[in-house]
Amino acid sequence: MAEPANNQPVVVTGASGFIAKFVIAELLRRGFAVRGTVRSLAKADSIRVAVARAGANPGPLAFATADLMRDDGWDQALDGARAVIHTASPFPVQQPDNPDDVIAPAREGTLRVLIAAQRAGIPRVVLTSSTVAVMYAASYTPGYVFTEADFTDETRDGLTPYIRSKTLAEKAAWNYVKSKAGAPELAVINPAFVQGPALDDDLSTSHELMRLMAEGHYPASPKIVFPVCDVRDVAAAHVEAMVRPEAAGQRFIVAEGETRLFDIGQRMVAECPDLKGKAPRFELPDAAVRALAVVDKRLRTILPELGSHRVCSSSKARDVLGLKLRGPDEAIRAAARSLRDLKLI
Ligand code: NDP
Numbered sequence: 001m002a003e004p005a006n007n008q009p010v011v012v013t014g015a016s017g018f019i020a021k022f023v024i025a026e027l028l029r030r031g032f033a034v035r036g037t038v039r040s041l042a043k044a045d046s047i048r049v050a051v052a053r054a055g056a057n058p059g060p061l062a063f064a065t066a067d068l069m070r071d072d073g074w075d076q077a078l079d080g081a082r083a084v085i086h087t088a089s090p091f092p093v094q095q096p097d098n099p100d101d102v103i104a105p106a107r108e109g110t111l112r113v114l115i116a117a118q119r120a121g122i123p124r125v126v127l128t129s130s131t132v133a134v135m136y137a138a139s140y141t142p143g144y145v146f147t148e149a150d151f152t153d154e155t156r157d158g159l160t161p162y163i164r165s166k167t168l169a170e171k172a173a174w175n176y177v178k179s180k181a182g183a184p185e186l187a188v189i190n191p192a193f194v195q196g197p198a199l200d201d202d203l204s205t206s207h208e209l210m211r212l213m214a215e216g217h218y219p220a221s222p223k224i225v226f227p228v229c230d231v232r233d234v235a236a237a238h239v240e241a242m243v244r245p246e247a248a249g250q251r252f253i254v255a256e257g258e259t260r261l262f263d264i265g266q267r268m269v270a271e272c273p274d275l276k277g278k279a280p281r282f283e284l285p286d287a288a289v290r291a292l293a294v295v296d297k298r299l300r301t302i303l304p305e306l307g308s309h310r311v312c313s314s315s316k317a318r319d320v321l322g323l324k325l326r327g328p329d330e331a332i333r334a335a336a337r338s339l340r341d342l343k344l345i
Contacts, residue, residue: 011035012035012036014089034060037066041063050200068108069105085239089165094301099161132152137152146311221283240322267332
């Protein structure tokens with residue numbers, strides 16, 4: 001896809017989201033007009049302020065309303081667009097009692113966006129998936145390095161509704177574009193746990209975890225290790241996947257190193273020494289975490305991680321999308337600094 005020659009906007013779904021605001025800022029900085037979809041226009045002004053904070057002029061940013069669970073709104077939202085970047089999907093701090101609360105908007109919403117994009121004649125859709133749609137195959141061998149060839153088996157026991165939602169949504173998207181004549185091209189970004197600066201107090205689960213730590217909710221942390229990336233790199237990945245012809249039909253993992261959950265707290269303390277007594281002070285044995293998860297639903301999200309050390313490769317994103325990735329230290333410390341600047345920790 002050529003650099004913009006006119007005002008045809010790029011549609012970014014879920015414009016109020018943490019990742020979306022950085023994607024919008026990246027697009028605006030690169031000269032694209034943007035139309036963000038929101039469930040409520042009441043968030044429009046705060047989104048403009050956030051993208052300005054990310055260093056972009058919010059002038060060429062317009063909004064349309066659309067909900068992943070409803071058909072109305074999508075045709076108007078996508079009308080005349082040059083591409084769609086579909087980031088919207090529920091990412092709750094706490095897993096819902098009814099899995100369909102996250103699975104239905106993820107899967108059905110993705111199909112709604114693809115179908116509306118096809119009706120509008122939009123050539124390419126970039127979908128925000130996740131490394132959770134990559135790293136939970138039927139079996140796991142310690143030391144294995146996950147790549148874009150790997151898919152999570154959503155029928156596996158013990159997966160959270162969120163992991164299933166991301167896997168089912170991505171699989172539905174690939175199935176749609178492979179089976180429908182005239183479907184848009186699809187490119188998928190699979191970010192690891194996203195850190196990096198927060199732009200406002202509408203916190204994603206990514207930052208809510210740190211805020212809860214700073215309030216002392218987690219005197220101890222489970223022993224888990226997971227891959228991390230920086231939101232600024234995730235935003236660049238989406239835009240590169242939109243503009244590069246060779247990205248069509250491809251998935252791209254965005255991850256740079258791993259972190260222990262415990263070390264997120266330690267990095268937060270390195271930035272804000274006054275939080276020393278609030279951050280986790282030791283790591284809990286796995287059996288204790290499993291027992292606590294019976295009463296603390298938030299802990300259920302991380303049960304699949306206990307006892308594993310999943311690693312994935314970003315070499316394809318570097319080679320094909322030309323990305324240089326920030327490591328966990330920079331991403332997590334930037335998150336802590338931004339939350340302190342916003343007086344949220
Ligand atoms: P946020 O929670 O900040 O953003 C989620 C966005 O989805 C919000 O704009 C929200 O809108 C929107 N949304 C949720 N439900 C609906 C719905 N029914 N209809 C329309 N919009 C809806 O999350 P992130 O920015 O962190 O995540 C964005 C995407 O990236 C998600 O697909 C997530 O799965 C994925 N991802 C995130 C990672 C992370 O660590 N943050 C890691 C890997 C993938 P509203 O403001 O109205 O609620």
